[in-house]
Structures are given as structure tokens and as C-alpha cells.
Amino acid sequence: MTGLRRALGLVAIEGIVVGLVALAIILSSDHVDGKALSAALTLFVGWSWIGVGLYAWWRRPDNRFGVLMTAVGFAFFLMALTAADARWLFTVGVILSSVYAAVFVHMLLSYPDGRIGSPAIRRLVAAGYTLSVLGPLPTLMFADIEEKGCENCPVPTIFVADDGTAFTILNTLTTLSAVVVVGYVLYIVIQRWQDAAQAQRRAMAPVMWSGVCLLVLLAGSLTSEAVDGPDVVYNVTSLLALIFFALTPYGFLFGLLRSRVVQAGAVTELLHRMGEGSDRSGLREMLSTALGDRSLQVVYWLEDKRRWVDAAGRPTSLPGDDDPARAVTRVEREGRAVGAIVHDRALCEDPELVRSVAAATGLSIENERLQAQLRARVEELRASRARIVEAGTAERRRLERNLHDGAQQRLVALSLTMRLAQSKLHQDPDTAAKLLGGAQEELTRALEELRELARGIHPAVLSDRGLAPALEALAGRSPVPVELAGTPRERLPPAVEAAAYFVVAEALTNVVKYAKASQARVQVSRSNGHAIVEVADDGCGGADPDRGSGLRGLADRISALDGTLELRSPEGAGTLLRAEIPV
């Protein structure tokens, strides 16, 4: 900020120096009538623009509008060169004497943010600059300037001949072009006014209306010049134009100051109402009143979830930078994001107002954020609890189905075979022996299926011997080679051991089913009061966390223990499933 101040200070000094140089040139001129008045007017207009421009530049450093206003002031001082007595300086002065009008048009077209949007507008601005320089050339090259009312003026260095026809043709051409450009600019400015929202119009008014008046007068004077009307029209309109031109920066200054006054009032009112203490719906209401935006919304940032939520804790998203209607002002406390105000884009005209209001409500927003965080957590717990119940029911269904289709069917078949064997025992002992052999095989398979099922419900080795032997057994049964890189020596709480075991079991199942991996690595460690479970593979990656219910169920199981589950699976670079469970 101090850097900006120093730079602006330097520009101000330059402005003063340039003004004084202009003053010296005018006062020492041989061909200017009413030197004192002329010098006073020039200084007043030039310094007004530079002064107000610098103020705007300082208040809104990221807006180039202030820069352009300052530039208008400097360009205006160029006109003083027409008072120079040296032929070349006088010539340059006349050529550059209208540049200020082009800078003004540039400024008007780039209102309010100081930037030019479309290429068409850019071409219009370029045409303005070109015409401002070309405009005086016919007079300088083909006219007797003493005849044109400039008595005692030096002969321009680019004077060719006193050629009435050439002058008339060229001058009519440039003047008509200028009229077209000015007309087009007017059209665009009025169109913008019509498109603007109420809040925007209030902010635009001073600049736009003084700009429009100035353009109308400029068009009038140019037309009268082109049609070679009486000089008095030309002089009256140009004097009026000059007055408007001198007053324009003050109009803008008025707009700026008014917004500060309104802003101070709004913030005071807001602080007062907050002090009275109001209910929760009040914060949005208060902000909406203070900023005059009925559509305003307040959203909160949850750092742990890295997402935005509304007051009810529901996830929400912010409008993008390119959203034509909505804009975002972020609210921070002690350097941390706590929330954001989503408001009408028109309020961007007055960023300080939104910022001061945001700063004033920082603490309330922080409180609201904590509430929203709590609501989000409750909502999440509710959903996760429902999923756990659902998963429990689904699991029981699966168990019943597995028991029915597996072991039970085998035992039924076994029963029938035994009955048959019994009936054949005496008449046909050979068939009976064959049937008993088959029964034996069937019994072995039934036992195997029951073992597998029991292990899926809860592995006995885990409760009896702990995580390490259980994981070794799991690794041993996996068709993909598994490296067991480490497990804690001591026993962990049963719920944590079970969660860790099922994370590894689910991960290894997925490795076998989807990963196309050549090997997997399992590690369970303790760090900072957490059990860290990691299963990595060298497979194809690209795992979708929403695929199937397995991972979702695991995430619920882990979150019931206040832990977190994270899946990293970049395409083509393996998969890492990592759980952190507080111990």
C-alpha cells in the first residue's frame, strides 16, 4: 500500500510540474488572447482531472478507471502546447490538442472497471485516438490559420499550401468521421445505461450523464464546424463543453464520496442491529438490508470437509467468476476463510461497502459457521447411521442367502444320500459304500463353506490372536501376492482391530477383482494417537469410490469410530486405500 502511495505521490508531483510548464507556455505566448483566463481554465481542468483521478486510483487500486481519469488530465495539458511560439512545438501541440477527448471517450467506454470488454469497443477506442490526431491535420496542412482565427500564430511546420478545396474535402471527411464515432459512443453509453440494474445506475449516474452531455456538445460543435455554421455556435458550444468537462471529475468525486457516506451509514446500522442481538435468520436479513440486495446469501466454509455449506449445513457451491448475475465476497477471520457473501454482481461497483460489511459481520459469520458445521455433521451422522442400519439389514440378508444356498443345500443333499445309503446297506453294500464316499466329500465342502462364512462375519483369529496373525492369514489366502510391511506389536481396541481388518479385507478383495495388480502392500502403524491402515497396489488405478457398497460401508464403519477413509487412485498409477482411526 505504501508503495502505491509513493507512486501516486510521484504522479501527483509530475502533474503539478506539467501544469506549471503549461502555465509558463501559455503566459509566455505571443498569440493567445486572455492569457490569464486561458491559463487559469487550463490549470483548473487539468489539475481537477489529475487530482480526482489519483483519488479514485488510490481508493480502487485494482480498477483502472482512476488511471484513465489521471491520463485525461495529463492529456488536457498537451493542449497548452498550442500556445507555444516555436513552430514545431506549436504544430505538435495542435496535433495533440484533441487527444484528451479520445482518452475521455476511452474512459467512458471502459466504465466502471477500467477495462474494455469486446473487440468492437476496442476498435472504437482506437478510432477515437486516430481521429483525435488526424482531425487537426487538414487545417495545419492546407489552411491559412490566421484566417481560421489564430492571429499571430506561427506557420505550422507541416504547412503545404493554402488550398481551399483540399482543406474542405479533408476537413469534412475527418469531421464527419468524428461525428460518427461520437454518435456511436453515445449509442453504446445509453444502451449500457438501459441494461444496468438500479444499484448500478446509481453508481454510474455522475460519470455517465456528464459524459453524455459532453458528447452531445462535442457532436454539436463538430457538426456546426462541418457544416461551417456561424462561429458563435461553435464558440458557445465549445465553452459549454469545457465547463461540463471541468465539472465531470467532480461529479465522479461526488459519487465516490456519496458511496462512502452510504457505506458508513449501512455499517453503523448493521453493527447497531447486531449489538441488539437477533436470531439466526437475522444475519442474512441484516446483511441483505445493509447491502440493499434481497437475493443475498451467506455461505460458510468447512475447513475439514473443504466445502461450502449453507446455514442448514447442506453442501452448496459458489457462483463462478464468469457468472453474469452473482458475485462472491469472501469473509476471513485471522487469515482463515470462514464464509462468503453471495450477492448481486452490481455490488461489485462498491467493493469497499461489501468488504466493510463483511468485516463487521466476521464474528457473527464465524459463529454461524460453527453452527452450520454442527448441522452438517449432524446431517452426515444421520445419513451414515441410516446407511449403517441398511448395511446391517443387507448383511443379514446376504448371510441368510449364503447359508441357504451353500451349507444348507449341501446338508440337505447329504441327508438324502445318507437315507439312500441306509436303504441300500443290506441288499447292495457296494452302492451304499459309494454313496457314503460321496456324502463324505459333500460334508467336507459344507464345512469349508461354513468356515468361510464364519470368517466373513468375524474372523476368530482376529479376536483370539490379534491383528497381525489375522492379516497374515488374509494375505496368505489372497491370490495376488501381498507384502505385510508392518503391524503394531500391541493389541488395539477390538472395534479398531476389526475396522482395520475389514479395510484390508475389502481392499484386497478389490485388488483381486479390479486392479489387475501384480502385488499389494499392507501396512498398519500407529501415529499421533491414530491407527493408520494403508493398502497399496501396483495395478491400473482409476478406482471409483462410489463403486459398489463395499467402500461406502467401510467409510461408514470408519466414520462411526471418528476416523477417515481416503482413496487415492490416479489412472494407471495404482491404488492406495488409507484409513486413519483414532485409538
Place this chain on the structure above:
Amino acid sequence: MACTILIVDDHPSFRASARVVLESDGFDVVGEAADGASAIQECCRLRPQVVLLDVQLPDIDGFDVCEQITAHVEHPVVIMTSSRDSSDFGPLVSTSGACGFVPKAELSGERVQELISA
């Protein structure tokens, strides 16, 4: 002449065991079906005297299959079977049009004969 019977069950192991048991007890197993739709089809095609029908089929529920089979005027005798107990199904067996229920583990020609004669 031996009594003809169609076995309907989605477990091949049970169909195989049931066929051995019933054939050794003098029944003529004329066909097998693995789901409800093919059970109804085979019933029309083979016209068995008895259908041994599992309750839990992959497509249509066994009781619904039974209702469809017994809706015809000349319909076979249907005997429901399951690895579950008949008490698991409440009144469903009697209301479905089946003539009786035999638990899978107790299946024998004798039991089937008893139910048909009853």
C-alpha cells in the same frame, strides 16, 4: 405303471439327489426345471402326474408357480419342498393349491406317496 414326476429346484445338487432318491423308490422322473418359468413350460409339455416344487426360485416365487399350474382343470398334484421348515411359510402352502409340503432333508418316495394318497 410308475408315477411320473417333475423336479423343480434351482440347485442342481438337490435335483440330482432327489432324482436318485425318487427313482430308487419307484418314481419315474420325467424332467427337471431350474426356475418358475421353465417349470410352467415343462409342466405343459411333459404333463407329469406330480410336481415337486421348491419354494424359493430365482424368478417367480414357488407359491405363484403352484397357483398357475393348479389353475388348469387337469392339473398335476403339486408338492412343495424347501430346505426351510413348513412353519416358516405359515398358511401359504395350504392356500397355494399344493397338496402338501415335504422338507428337502426328509424327501423320500414314501412321503410323496403318502401326500398324493391323502
